[in-house]
Amino acid sequence: MTAIIIILLAVLGAALGSFFNVLIYRLPRKESIIFPASHCAECGKAIPAYLNIPIFSYIMLGGKCKYCQARIHWHHLLVEIITPLILIGIFLQYGLFNLVFLKYATLAMFMIPIFFIDAFHQIIPHKLSIPLIPLGLLFAFLPGGDVGFVEALIAAGIIFAFLVFLAYAYRFARKADGIGGGDIWLLTGIAGFFGLLSMPYVILIAAVLGIIYFLIFVRDKSQGFAFGTFISFTAVAWALLGASRIMDILSFM
């Protein structure tokens, strides 16, 4: 049974990953998600269905367009591989037939396109961040969740108010934007999923990872800082490690 579920999640994940690649390319360019159908970004030729099979097509074509030989960015392959792996990881942590699996699978599926779009473009599309807020509250409202509705509501409210305050304070002190609106929507949404007590850890880990990356890899210090990339990475890691279970362990220490 477990093997069958893993195979099904692998297929579903690869297909979702293929869809996320469309989002990652089109959302920051403000293109329609639905029309036109998949096409080469370079020569515009439509990609026939038999060349649109996740993972296999990329490997078969050697990462190049069949018509114009333009390189297809490596993130296409990476997204189609990590999406099924994350789905399977969440299944192994929570099981399949329960609300918590659905909840963290949903959260992770939003985090994957946000991770790449923010990394490549330094923006977090509102179409991906804002829906997280009602979704998190909905999962908290339904029976069988790991975070209660009132806690989720308070968590989202406090994180939102705290970040808005921080953003204004930073702008007042430095005369520049430190925290973007996208980061605020994203963290408010995540707060509804994880609840209040997880959020200081999630924000702190994301900030530390981001600062380490910035200090080691970013040469041009004036370059934008993609905090959303580190937030979404940390949120997926937190969900994979068992979210509320980590808090149970921490509360014993």
Ligand SMILES: [Zn+2]
């Ligand atoms: Zn082409």
